Amino acid sequence: MLESLFSSDELKEFKIVDWGSTENPIPDSFSKFNSWVEEGKHLPLHYLSDHRKEKRRDLKNYFPEFQSALVFLFSYQKEKQYLEKFYNSNESNGLKMASYVMGFDGNDYHHQIKDQLNSIRERLESKIPGLKCALTLDIHPVLERDLAYRSGLGWFGKNSMFISKKFGSYTIIGSLLLNKKIGPSKNTVLEADHCGQCRACIPACPTGAIDITSRQIVAEKCLSTYTIELFKDADAIPGGENCDEIFGCDICQDVCPWNQRLLRFDEEVIAESQGEKFQKIKSFFLVPPKDKIIKDLEKMPNRKYQREFKGTALERTGRIGMLKNLKNCRD
Numbered sequence: 001m002l003e004s005l006f007s008s009d010e011l012k013e014f015k016i017v018d019w020g021s022t023e024n025p026i027p028d029s030f031s032k033f034n035s036w037v038e039e040g041k042h043l044p045l046h047y048l049s050d051h052r053k054e055k056r057r058d059l060k061n062y063f064p065e066f067q068s069a070l071v072f073l074f075s076y077q078k079e080k081q082y083l084e085k086f087y088n089s090n091e092s093n094g095l096k097m098a099s100y101v102m103g104f105d106g107n108d109y110h111h112q113i114k115d116q117l118n119s120i121r122e123r124l125e126s127k128i129p130g131l132k133c134a135l136t137l138d139i140h141p142v143l144e145r146d147l148a149y150r151s152g153l154g155w156f157g158k159n160s161m162f163i164s165k166k167f168g169s170y171t172i173i174g175s176l177l178l179n180k181k182i183g184p185s186k187n188t189v190l191e192a193d194h195c196g197q198c199r200a201c202i203p204a205c206p207t208g209a210i211d212i213t214s215r216q217i218v219a220e221k222c223l224s225t226y227t228i229e230l231f232k233d234a235d236a237i238p239g240g241e242n243c244d245e246i247f248g249c250d251i252c253q254d255v256c257p258w259n260q261r262l263l264r265f266d267e268e269v270i271a272e273s274q275g276e277k278f279q280k281i282k283s284f285f286l287v288p289p290k291d292k293i294i295k296d297l298e299k300m301p302n303r304k305y306q307r308e309f310k311g312t313a314l315e316r317t318g319r320i321g322m323l324k325n326l327k328n329c330r331d
């Protein structure tokens with residue numbers, strides 16, 4: 001169905017590397033999510049425990065007309081490869097950032113992928129009379145990894161990442177929920193667990209945030225929470241002071257053989273120029289010495305910071321949040 005609407009070049013342009021579909025609105029793992037929240041492992045992410053928690057039980061709580069879902073994997077693996085090369089160059093100041101930040105030309109994926117999903121939605125709605133769609137992308141009350149799992153796209157790694165056998169885990173999940181069954185044209189057999197005996201991600205996590213028994217993250221120990229979700233000054237997470245991560249964290253993905261395999265064999269590293277925002281983030285945060293970045297941020301008015309990084313993921317954490325991250329990472 002999707003193949004008849006979009007050429008493979010168009011899907012590539014959208015950075016869609018794989019897609020699947022499901023007619024099942026009920027997550028297989030709501031009880032896992034529920035116990036995670038009940039045990040307080042979600043804290044300080046209060047938005048996961050308020051009235052939106054129960055909504056995640058059933059996609060129909062979010063989109064009552066639900067009949068089926070199209071689920072897409074958007075990859076930022078090429079930019080990851082570029083960043084790895086850059087980190088190993090003399091130009092790098094040693095600081096690191098989650099690669100999804102740079103993955104969409106430095107644009108916040110919440111904006112860019114939302115636009116892309118809306119283009120797909122318009123195309124579908126114009127072709128299929130009576131079709132209505134709702135999109136889900138990170139902020140909506142949907143267990144997105146479970147939705148991708150039900151669509152046959154991959155499995156849950158021990159680091160809790162959703163991993164595709166073919167495309168690894170440097171992916172963002174975005175979906176369209178539809179009010180019609182439009183017939184899955186893809187094989188939706190559930191993927192098996194391909195972690196096997198591997199446990200590389202567990203000792204690699206510098207803050208011990210991975211709970212191996214439940215394959216879940218203790219959110220308050222995760223550098224991603226600390227560097228993205230905490231906007232004010234806060235004490236460093238034990239272990240975090242020895243890290244170079246200043247926004248998000250890729251460490252438990254970097255060691256995963258399903259990603260390393262791709263980084264090793266994919267020779268097609270992207271060229272230098274990746275848009276204005278990408279370059280701005282890189283030249284402000286990843287090149288100058290850390291002391292200079294701190295001084296520049298300290299004297300920069302909030303409004304200027306918001307203007308400079310508007311439309312990027314760094315807008316959310318803000319100037320004060322970035323200062324906290326810089327002051328609490330490795331010297």
Ligand code: B12
Binds near residue numbers: 030100162169219247
């Ligand atoms: C809250 C949140 C966070 C929190 C908590 C992370 C976490 N692991 O829960 C924090 C801030 C730490 C975070 C960090 C990151 N996040 Co985040 N985050 C979310 C969000 C909003 C909700 C996730 C959630 O509900 N967590 C609750 C826990 C309990 O659920 P879960 O981790 O998905 O675990 C499920 C599995 O463990 C599953 N399970 C485990 N074993 C088994 C076995 C079987 C058989 C079954 C059926 C299920 C199952 O059950 C759980 C419940 O569904 C989602 C978007 C969304 N709406 O879903 C993005 C999302 C998970 N994040 C994403 C990303 C990219 C990241 C980071 C990589 C960013 C970065 N580089 O810093 C890190 C990764 C850290 C990590 N190792 O998970 C992507 C992940 C894409 C992918 N390929 O997996 C998502 C899906 C956003 C998106 N739309 O793409 N995130």
Ligand code: SF4
Binds near residue numbers: 205208217222223
């Ligand atoms: S993202 Fe970083 S801090 Fe969080 S679980 Fe993975 S390795 Fe640990």
Ligand code: SF4
Binds near residue numbers: 194
């Ligand atoms: S590093 Fe190993 S255990 Fe961890 S998610 Fe990847 S394959 Fe699974």
